[in-house]
Amino acid sequence: MINTEYRSLLLLADDDPDYLFQMKFALEKGGYRVVTAETMEEAELSLEREQPELAIFDLMMERDDAGFILSYHAKKKYPAMPVILLTAVTAETGRQFGSGSPDDKGWIKADLYLEKGLHPDQLIEHINSLLNH
Amino acid sequence: MEMLKVLVVDDEPGIRSGIDRILSKFTVGYPFMDEDIGYTVYEASTGEDAIRIFHENPPDIALLDNKLPGMGGVEVLEYIKRNQLNIEVMMITSFASLELAVKATNIGAYDFVPKPFTPQELRSSMENITKHLFLKRMTQKMNKEGKQIRFQFLSVLSHELKNPLNSIEGYLRMMQERQAGDQIESYDEMIDRAIARIKGMRVLIMDLLDLTKIESGKKNREMQLTDLVKIARISSETMGPMAIQMEVDIRIESQEEFFVMADAEEMEIILNNLISNAVKYNKIGGMVICRLKEINKKLIIEVEDTGIGIPEDDIPTLFREFVRIRQKETKHIMGSGLGLSIVKRLIALYDGSIEVESHPGEGSIFRVVLPVII
DSSP states (O other), X not given: OOOOSOOOEEEEEOSOHHHXXXXXXXXXXXXXXXXXXXXXXXXXXXXXXXXXXXEEEESOSSSTTHHHHHHHHHHHHOTTSOEEEEEOHHHHHOOOOOSSSHHHHHHOOOSEEEETTOOHHHHHHHHHHHTTO | OEEEEEEEEOSOXXXXXXXXXXHHTOOBOOTTSSSOEEEEEEEESSHHHHHHHHHHSOOSEEEEESOOSSSOHHHHHHHHHHTTOOOEEEEEEEGGGHXXXXXXXXXXXXXXXXXXXXXXXXXXXXXXXXXXHHHHHHHHHHHHHHHHHHHHHHHXXXXXXXXXXXXXXXXXHHHHTTTTOSOGGGGHHHHHHHHHHHHHHHHHHHHHHHHHHHHXXXXXOOEEEEEHHHHHHHHHHHTHHHHHHTTOEEEXXXXXXXEEEEEHHHHHHHHHHHHHHHHHTSOTTOEEEEEEEEETTEEEEEEEEOSOOOOGGGGGGTTSTTOOOOOGGGTTOOOOSOHHHHHHHHHHHTXXXXXXXXETTTEEEEEEEEOOOO
């Protein structure tokens, strides 16, 4: 994103403060403004107050299904806002699921489902394309 | 009443109905069993019949006559062992074939009763085999549950160790890629954060070592006259920097010296954990009181705080490994999640007890009772 005039606002929710610090740093370098949330409650509040243009939720926060609940609520209130779910579930459990198949689309209300540990540059590419930048 | 299924395999109808009569009125009970055990008896007249029944409606115990018309009792026993059927076997043999009875027990029969037997002889043999069966099942169950708990523990543990590693690696990569430019000062916060995670990992590993030492029973214990007041002072001094930061006042209420017969290191771990929790989970400007007293020849350690308290629902799980009660207020408090679980195990080594009284928003009291007064 070379446009320096306008910087889109992203919401990033994760319960690990260091992960938030690192991703925020990378995303800001990538040309975005970032607000962070460490709990589901903070994330819901930020959605309402800050009206971000895109939201990135960690799947497991204080609840194991926090990301699913957050994306469900977010999509209900702001259907046009892209949502990315980030998790380490596949790496840890070997369980595969994503928003790709029609079956999963029925219940996972996210536009994109990404495995944690991907390079920040790749994440930025996905964000750019979801925001049509 | 729990019922065990007993299959009587004998070609003499008189013996079968005799055993049926004796066992149907007989029950076994032991002080360590919750309920008595009774018997449901059914019959087979040949070895071939018995094997068919093993698969259709397997018994817990088989009473096997050796002299059967077709295949013999020993062959039926061999079939059970070969196919690893979960059936305990008692052989019924005639006096003349004692040698055979010994052979059968070598193959894996639990016991034998020589024919003719009195009702009392049958009952006492059944009592033995039932007790054996009960204990065998108990150990199987305990092994299974133990493995399950161990597995859960390891999976949470690897999680707790992996998270800080990931974040430390993240900071190092940011530095490697010079993401914040070429000035080292720009990385100060990242370095501080990485060091904090390493400290957290070290605490976890130290706690884990304590825990495994206690668990394996390999901990060197040195029981000696130990002054608890001195140990309580050391513990409060250890927490000094954090107490000052949170403006928490730590007080020790006790007689001048308080000697008990205990291992000094263990007492230090107990007091350290309780006092450090009382400071960590306190409010700014709060207070911690550590009381040492004697009631009914027992030592009472009370650590009271004016902290955030513990919701009643969370108290039952408080002493389990890796249970850190998640509350908005406790999110940033560092801890391994093992402290109270270590405390509880140490107290158990002294046949003592620990209880918690807590009022959310007002504070908690942890009360330890130890029979260590001399």
